[in-house]
Amino acid sequence: MYMDINSDRKVSELDRHLVEFAQLLRTVGLKISPSEISDATEGLSLIGLVDRDKVEAILQATLVKNVQHISAFQEAFRAYFATLDQKEAWQKEATQQTNQWKQQIESTYQDLRFQDNELDISEEQRAVYASLPEKDKQRLRDFLEKSSNGTRSGVPVDHSYQPMVERVLRGSLEYWRKKLNEDVPILSPGSTNGVLSEVERALRDREVEVLSRDLKKISPEEWPEVIRLIRRLSQRLASQVTRRYRAARRRGGLDMRSTLRKNLRYGGVLVDRSYRSRRKGRPRIVLLCDISGSMHKYTEFIWQFVYGLSTVVSGIKTFAFGESLIPLNGKFRKGQTFEAMVKEALLVSGKEWGGGTNLANALETLQKKYPDTFTKQTLLLIVSDAQTLEGEKAAALLSGVRRHVREVLWLNTLPERRWSETPFVNAFLPFCQMYECFTLGHLTQILNKQF
Amino acid sequence: MQNRRTLDQFENELEAIGYITERNDRIALTAYLATELGKPLLISGPAGVGKTEIAKVLSQVLDAPLIRLQCYEGLDETKALYEWNYQRQLLKIQMGREHLQEADLFSTNYLLPRPLLQALLSEKRSVLLIDEIDKTDSEFEAFLFELLGEFQVTIPEMGTIRAKERPMVVLTSNGERELSDGLKRRCIFLYVEPPSVNKEVRILRAKVPDLPEQLALEVARAVNVLRERLSLNKIPSVSETMDWAKALLVMGKTGLDPAWVDATLTLLLKSQDDVELFYREMGAERLLFESSKMAQGERHVHGHQQR
Numbered sequence: 001m002y003m004d005i006n007s008d009r010k011v012s013e014l015d016r017h018l019v020e021f022a023q024l025l026r027t028v029g030l031k032i033s034p035s036e037i038s039d040a041t042e043g044l045s046l047i048g049l050v051d052r053d054k055v056e057a058i059l060q061a062t063l064v065k066n067v068q069h070i071s072a073f074q075e076a077f078r079a080y081f082a083t084l085d086q087k088e089a090w091q092k093e094a095t096q097q098t099n100q101w102k103q104q105i106e107s108t109y110q111d112l113r114f115q116d117n118e119l120d121i122s123e124e125q126r127a128v129y130a131s132l133p134e135k136d137k138q139r140l141r142d143f144l145e146k147s148s149n150g151t152r153s154g155v156p157v158d159h160s161y162q163p164m165v166e167r168v169l170r171g172s173l174e175y176w177r178k179k180l181n182e183d184v185p186i187l188s189p190g191s192t193n194g195v196l197s198e199v200e201r202a203l204r205d206r207e208v209e210v211l212s213r214d215l216k217k218i219s220p221e222e223w224p225e226v227i228r229l230i231r232r233l234s235q236r237l238a239s240q241v242t243r244r245y246r247a248a249r250r251r252g253g254l255d256m257r258s259t260l261r262k263n264l265r266y267g268g269v270l271v272d273r274s275y276r277s278r279r280k281g282r283p284r285i286v287l288l289c290d291i292s293g294s295m296h297k298y299t300e301f302i303w304q305f306v307y308g309l310s311t312v313v314s315g316i317k318t319f320a321f322g323e324s325l326i327p328l329n330g331k332f333r334k335g336q337t338f339e340a341m342v343k344e345a346l347l348v349s350g351k352e353w354g355g356g357t358n359l360a361n362a363l364e365t366l367q368k369k370y371p372d373t374f375t376k377q378t379l380l381l382i383v384s385d386a387q388t389l390e391g392e393k394a395a396a397l398l399s400g401v402r403r404h405v406r407e408v409l410w411l412n413t414l415p416e417r418r419w420s421e422t423p424f425v426n427a428f429l430p431f432c433q434m435y436e437c438f439t440l441g442h443l444t445q446i447l448n449k450q451f
Numbered sequence: 452m453q454n455r456r457t458l459d460q461f462e463n464e465l466e467a468i469g470y471i472t473e474r475n476d477r478i479a480l481t482a483y484l485a486t487e488l489g490k491p492l493l494i495s496g497p498a499g500v501g502k503t504e505i506a507k508v509l510s511q512v513l514d515a516p517l518i519r520l521q522c523y524e525g526l527d528e529t530k531a532l533y534e535w536n537y538q539r540q541l542l543k544i545q546m547g548r549e550h551l552q553e554a555d556l557f558s559t560n561y562l563l564p565r566p567l568l569q570a571l572l573s574e575k576r577s578v579l580l581i582d583e584i585d586k587t588d589s590e591f592e593a594f595l596f597e598l599l600g601e602f603q604v605t606i607p608e609m610g611t612i613r614a615k616e617r618p619m620v621v622l623t624s625n626g627e628r629e630l631s632d633g634l635k636r637r638c639i640f641l642y643v644e645p646p647s648v649n650k651e652v653r654i655l656r657a658k659v660p661d662l663p664e665q666l667a668l669e670v671a672r673a674v675n676v677l678r679e680r681l682s683l684n685k686i687p688s689v690s691e692t693m694d695w696a697k698a699l700l701v702m703g704k705t706g707l708d709p710a711w712v713d714a715t716l717t718l719l720l721k722s723q724d725d726v727e728l729f730y731r732e733m734g735a736e737r738l739l740f741e742s743s744k745m746a747q748g749e750r751h752v753h754g755h756q757q758r
Contacts, residue, residue, distance in 0.1 A: 061481040065635035
């Protein structure tokens with residue numbers, strides 16, 4: 001496909017394709033600035049469009065600046081520069097899927113009715129219903145029919161019962177949503193754009209990469225890889241450089257104040273100079289891990305994180321909490337599991353593994369029994385899904401703690417879009433930096449942002 | 452534009468100085484793009500895959516002196532860009548108290564240029580290598596923007612200094628820290644992966660001419676197995692492979708055997724954790740078995756292609 005890129009008309013055609021392609025890349029998560037598109041254009045006019053492989057290399061070198069984005073770029077390139085026939089086939093498929101989806105959602109308006117009235121349930125809940133097996137759909141329909149024709153004390157129920165029925169139905173659909181697919185939202189089958197939906201499909205297939213997978217779904221064989229990554233990340237967390245300067249003999253910029261002070265005795269002639277240097281600040285890390293029932297699946301992750309941190313930072317204080325606070329003061333041993341460690345601690349404290357969560361209680365005990373835990377050097381790391389009892393009290397306590405420590409980081413294993421459904425997350429937000437953290441990709445991002 | 456190289460010429464020049472590339476590693480094409488578009492080249496990849504080497508090779512191809520800035524935690528402008536020569540300034544003050552102007556003290560005579568400024572002041576085009584940029588902090592990275600975008604720096608006492616000849620800038624990163632979008636936007640990006648068996652054999656043969664082909668092949672395959680199958684803390688680098696091959700050559704070996712793998716393993720794996728991991732999960736015999744399996748696989752593919 002040789003093009004003479006010097007002719008005006010074709011250059012503009014090339015530009016149009018480049019901009020469109022960049023837009024496709026943006027949709028799949030790459031950040032691309034106009035200057036990069038212009039670099040790509042220059043690169044193409046330098047090397048030419050004769051060789052597909054070279055074109056791909058030029059676009060990759062100028063548009064992709066992150067290793068993790070290379071696979072997305074490759075899929076996008078393959079799909080965008082596919083043959084016309086192929087593109088048409090994808091388009092057809094995408095349209096078909098969207099239509100099918102629309103029909104399914106449409107049918108829920110027919111199915112889910114109370115005394116011939118439409119029910120007030122969300123689009124996502126309708127989607128959950130649509131993806132249920134027929135048998136379970138029938139069960140829900142039966143329930144609606146029975147309640148429509150039901151009686152109370154011999155009197156047929158009227159429309160005032162609708163809100164109650166809706167609540168029951170929502171509860172049931174919520175249960176199914178969790179059961180079907182806990183974290184991945186059941187949403188429409190992607191874009192109506194054939195190329196984009198093909199790229200999205202290919203990327204879903206590729207999502208075998210450890211970084212983007214939910215930590216509870218990682219198989220034991222992959223743990224060594226994950227552990228290595230966690231170690232590297234925790235190392236970074238442990239060796240951050242503070243922004244403060246302190247006096248040193250010969251490092252960094254001139255420390256004017258101390259230099260002048262020192263040289264007063266020479267009548268102001270600057271004989272001795274002192275310099276500033278950056279001080280390596282080792283934060284004192286206090287780790288507070290939620291080990292309640294809802295967090296059980298993440299214990300391996302937490303353990304590796306704790307162990308990784310403890311191998312690079314000394315003096316890290318670790319506490320677990322469920323309904324109450326459990327100090328984990330024992331020395332971490334290689335090869336020991338977190339579970340064994342916690343069980344050991346539980347034996348001593350006579351408590352049970354995996355119950356409810358009460359952060360308020362934990363924070364209160366921490367402040368009372370270990371008053372020297374929180375200092376201005378402390379980095380408080382909370383690993384929890386924020387599903388706790390006495391949330392308001394916990395938030396109030398957290399705000400108190402925030403004033404005494406350098407930073408409160410909260411790694412939440414719950415996806416961010418579920419936060420609004422969890423009571424109290426909003427109450428905690430002003431007093432900590434909360435991040436969703438259920439894949440290693442998240443952990444990497446957090447550390448990149450924070451340190 | 453006069454005397455512009457074509458990509459083919461560039462590739463030939465790389466080959467002429469003995470730098471080995473493969474078409475699918477895209478090193479030649481990306482480096483060519485960066486030199487011709489006058490953009491900084493940001494090279495990322497695991498340690499020991501030859502990132503720094505690319506800058507050295509570019510300096511040879513472009514016939515430009517290599518100026519190197521090794522980055523580390525806490526590196527700042529006075530180490531990277533310039534510092535005033537305080538001692539000399541003091542002497543000057545003492546010598547000529549009466550007739551001294553401020554401008555006398557803040558001139559290029561009293562400036563100690565560090566690598567970045569050296570590259571800008573150089574009369575000849577230079578290759579500026581900013582090695583391991585991910586080791587510095589984000590403030591230093593932001594400070595580089597002016598240099599990388601406009602090829603100029605501002606010294607408060609003297610004003611803006613523009614590059615006499617735009618240097619070819621090469622930045623390398625091990626990916627320890629995510630670099631800022633601003634920096635990445637200004638660069639052409641190259642990700643270097645560990646070399647394929649084929650490429651490593653070619654490198655070994657080029658750098659250690661006495662090495663028999665069979666030994667080179669066995670060494671490259673074994674190292675490839677180590678890199679791919681074990682999740683090592685640090686994978687063996689190309690230079691470590693070379694050391695290993697040289698050691699085996701000195702011992703008069705023509706092929707690998709388990710006893711010699713055990714004896715020389717520390718040339719490849721340099722941490723106790725990695726050595727332990729190797730013996731726990733693989734061992735020398737299994738390593739050689741896997742390498743020979745790989746050789747069979749190659750022959751198989753080759754046979755298919757011939758048919």
